[in-house]
Amino acid sequence: MMGSSNKEAVDASLQIHKQIKVVFVMGGPGSGKGTQCSKIVQEFGYTHLSAGDLLRDEVKSGSENGAMIHDLMNEGKLVASDVIVRLIVKAIQETDNDKFLLDGFPRNEDNLKAFENLTKIEPDFVLYLDCPEEEMIKRVLSRNQGREDDNIETIRKRFRVFEESTLPLVDYYASKGKLRRVDAARSVEEVFESVRAIFSSTEVRPRPDRHCNCFCKYSSSFAHYEVSTSIDFLPFQLTSFLKRVHV
Ligand SMILES: Nc1ncnc2c1ncn2[C@@H]1O[C@H](COP(=O)(O)OP(=O)(O)O)[C@@H](O)[C@H]1O
Ligand SMILES: Nc1ccn([C@H]2C[C@H](O)[C@@H](COP(=O)(O)OP(=O)(O)O)O2)c(=O)n1
Structure with missing residues (x-):
């Protein structure tokens, strides 16, 4: 009894009481999601929520989930959906903006279902940064952000997760007419020209x-x-x- 009323209280606290616009930004590790998101923020005023950064901040905060999140990320595996969805919803609630880029989310069907069930939010559209694997590996290995998971063994595992779990979602959004695919193998500025055209046409x-x-x-x-x-x-x-x- 005690347990169930606590659960209801937690779920109610995770409701989003404002009208917001959400764009999912998808692409493999190193496809340039973070890079393009910063440029979108500057030009179009979105708030950028990186799923990976939210998880890394949670690890740093020393929360009770921290050790478990750290281990999963270092094995190139995905964290449970309710963990990442709660972090995203909390960040949305705490931000005074009505448009958000969700970078690196959703990663699989379960992520998407958990998000939809809790928020009832559908993305306006999905930006997909399409990049060949060898180019992504080159970029991740030279990005020097001190990330423990940016080593070749973990990168290969993250690619397999991307192919098996995330690409089916990309196909799903393509079938719904919501996918905006961009060739991400070009220079940062060239990629952003395509990205800018997509965002301009919806603003x-x-x-x-x-x-x-x-x-x-x-x-x-x-x-x-x-x-x-x-x-x-x-x-x-x-x-x-x-x-x-x-x-
Ligand atoms: N179009 C591009 N061409 C060359 N390097 C890029 C490009 N976009 C991003 N990078 C670099 O590649 C690395 C990975 O980019 P990042 O934005 O962190 O990718 P993601 O967020 O998808 O993992 C970074 O060092 C970044 O500076
Ligand atoms: N929805 C998500 C997003 C990221 N993660 C975990 C698993 C990923 O390998 C790491 C790092 O993700 P991040 O988006 O920062 O990095 P890459 O796009 O893989 O370079 O975080 C997750 O478990 N669930």
């Missing part, structure tokens, strides 16, 4: 530029916002309106 943000001036002149409802998307993606009526006013 409505205040920006006084030439589109906005035009909207201000012809329609008060567009006075403060630019729909940052290519004209080709706009609904037909708006497209013909824009063509008429020579945008």
Whole structure:
């Protein structure tokens, strides 16, 4: 009895009481998830939540789960879903923002189910950084962040987990039309050009530029916002309106 009321109290404390937008950022180890996320944060104002960093912080904090998380990560294995989901939800609750990049999450179907069950949140879309394994290995071995799991033996294990558990989720989102795949084998700037185009096409943000001036002149409802998307993606009526006013 005592146990069950405690559990309910914990679950209630993990509810998210705000409207938020979530983008999952997926890709193998070293595909450039963290690198691209920092650039997305700078340009589009998201909060970046790295699943790996949340777990590493939990280990450093000396919490009761710390030793278990440390051992699993060093073996290249995944931590139980409820552990990582609770850390993510707590970070969302503690952050005063309404848009989040979840980097390195979900890693498997169980991660996804645990997140959906608790939060009822669906990602707006999924960014997938697609990179050949040999390039990822090269990058991880030279990233020098002092990570104990960045050794060739553990890296190989992490790749197998990625192929077996994470790639099926990538396919799942592709089948739902939610996957935005980017060729991540190019330079950081080239990759970000593709990433920027994807985020720009989904953003409505205040920006006084030439589109906005035009909207201000012809329609008060567009006075403060630019729909940052290519004209080709706009609904037909708006497209013909824009063509008429020579945008
Ligand atoms: N497009 C790129 N080309 C070359 N090196 C890259 C590129 N993107 C990231 N890196 C480097 O590769 C390493 C792994 O990148 P990181 O962002 O940490 O990957 P992930 O978060 O996917 O594990 C880092 O040292 C980073 O500076
Ligand atoms: N959802 C997650 C995300 C990461 N982990 C663990 C297992 C991963 O090998 C490590 C490191 O993940 P991180 O995203 O920081 O690093 P890589 O993308 O593998 O370079 O964390 C997990 O168990 N569950």
